[in-house]
Amino acid sequence: MEDRPQGQAAEDGAARRIPKAVIKRLSLYSRVLQNLEMKNITKVSSKELSEHLGQNPAQVRKDLAYFGQFGTPGVGYYVAELRAQIKRILRTDREVRAAVVGVGNLGQALLAYTGFAREGFRIPIAFDTDPLKVGRTIGSAQVLPVEELEERIRQYGIEIIILAVPSEPAQAIADRVIRCGITAILNFVPTRLVVPPGVKVHYVDLTIELESLAYYLK
Amino acid sequence: MEDRPQGQAAEDGAARRIPKAVIKRLSLYSRVLQNLEMKNITKVSSKELSEHLGQNPAQVRKDLAYFGQFGTPGVGYYVAELRAQIKRILRTDREVRAAVVGVGNLGQALLAYTGFAREGFRIPIAFDTDPLKVGRTIGSAQVLPVEELEERIRQYGIEIIILAVPSEPAQAIADRVIRCGITAILNFVPTRLVVPPGVKVHYVDLTIELESLAYYLK
DNA sequence: TAGATTGTTAATCGATTAACAATC
DNA sequence: TAGATTGTTAATCGATTAACAATC
Known part of the structure; x- marks a missing residue:
């Protein structure tokens, strides 16, 4: 599964281990391309693409090169085509369904947030233990009892x-869904989850983000 | 300001450029130490500390070594003391005051979130343009008009x-506060802010986090 | 003291950037 | 064609891990 002929670029296969940072940048490129399209x-x-992101042009080319050849020497990249390719690589060229577990303040905010839908995500359901929350609809999600x-x-x-x-309850919920x-x-829970390989x-640790900012004060 | 005698460890001075990742891990250590204290x-x-974080023990020691010598060979670290030192380094050994600008779904969730207060942060005020929101109190914050x-x-x-x-309005708001x-x-706005050096x-890009997860599906 | 663990240097690993031949 | 920009290899940079003398 992981040792395979090294020769080919393997445009579609998940052959080599792609750094996580590359995947995140791909998503960033996709958003910039969306803006350019508009x-x-x-x-x-x-070069232009990298300027929108404060990055190095070589990095953009190298990131894309993990997955194939999408550009034209002397010309650059075609915006719509490159964006479509990136969405395909990220597997967001289709509707991806997610569910929120925990409909507290943060959960509600995430359900009401419109940014996910813009990238093709759907959140049709959410779960909570509170009977007062069960049955409500937030955003496009129906709140269901966590028993279900x-x-x-x-x-x-x-x-x-x-x-x-x-x-x-974070670890127990994780175990159940896995x-x-x-x-x-x-x-979003500030707890390290223990999960089997493949998961x-x-x-996203809000406290860490805020606390580490304090270091740069004064 | 940045070239100085290389000799000393400089426990307190912000001498060498400390990698951002080190600062974030420091905050993580602080939270683990808090749990141990309880x-x-x-x-x-x-070694024990690193196990709580799924990291390498050498990394823990090296991260701390940027700032001084806090341990005792043969013994380890004293939990309360190390935590106090880390809080001091992070400048969160005091009350730090923050304000939220934009009291939409996410802003409200952040105001209602109790995790920040636990680390000594206070959010006494928030800003919004909506007259219906101005005057309300969310969490411990009073919502004020953005004009002020x-x-x-x-x-x-x-x-x-x-x-x-x-x-x-993200860039314009950033300009004003700077x-x-x-x-x-x-x-939390999916826009790259242009800011002067020193800022x-x-x-925190929620869409990127979600979209880059999709890559690992199937 | 013997055992354990630090602080720190050296080795390894991986990611970013530079350079340039290939090519439109 | 001449100019521009890609894809890719090589060089650089930085971060992580291993190893071990110092020390409690």
Whole structure:
């Protein structure tokens, strides 16, 4: 599965381990390309693209080179085409369904946030233990009791779990969703989750972000 | 200012450029130490500390070594003392005041979030353009009209701005707060801010986090 | 003291940037 | 064609990990 003929570029295969930073930049490029598209700009060079991001043009070219050849020497990249390719690489050239677990302040904000839908994500359901929250609709999500977690994840074809519960139940919830096939978790809980290999967790730690800013004061 | 005698460890001076990743890990260590303290554990080795974080013990020691010598060979680190030192390094051994600009869904969630207060942050004020929001109190913050931005930042001794406005006004707001002395911005807006040297911006980009997770599906 | 663990230097690893032949 | 820009290799830079003398 991981040792395979080294020769080919393997445009589509997930052959070499792609650095996580590359994947994040790809998503960033996609957004810049979206903006360019809206301005009716059809072509862009790696230099121009990099300037929008405060980065190095060589990095843009190298990031893309992990996945294939998308440009034209002497010309640059075609905006619409490159964006389509990146969306395909990121697997967001289709509707991806996510669910929020924990409908507290943060959970509600995430459900009401419109930025996800813009990239093709749908959040049809959310879960909470509070009977007062169950039954409500926030954004486009219906709030369901956490008892129905497994059943509803399957029913709605959920692929990503957005975790916004308190610290205490976080690991138990993670265990449950992983047991029913979830492999991607966006974790807002300040707790390190222990997960089996093959499950990917992205941590968003608001306190760390704020506290580490304080270091640069004065 | 940046070339100085290389000899000494310079425990307190911000001498060498400390990698941003080191600062973030320091904040992470602080939280683990806080948990250990609550369990009445008084001593901890770099090995134990690193296990709580899924990291390398040498990295823990090296991170701390940027700032001084806090451990005892053969013993390890004293939990309470090390935590106090880290808080001092991070400049969070005092009350740090922040303000939220933009009281939409995300802004409200951040104001209601209790995790910041736990680390000594206070958010006494927030700003919005909507007259229906102005005058309300969310969490411990009073919502003020954005016209009063400069005046109120000075009045309340605000040091960090948490930016949660729409994309369009983000740069203009940043310019205004920087002009009145702010040097640290926590930016939730998916827009690259152009700021003068000396101003530190941390980006939290929810869409990028979610979209880059999709890559690991299937 | 013997055992354990630090602080720090050296080795390794990986990511970023520069350079340039290939090519439109 | 001449000019521009890609894709890719090589050079540089920085961060992580290993190793070990110093020391409690």
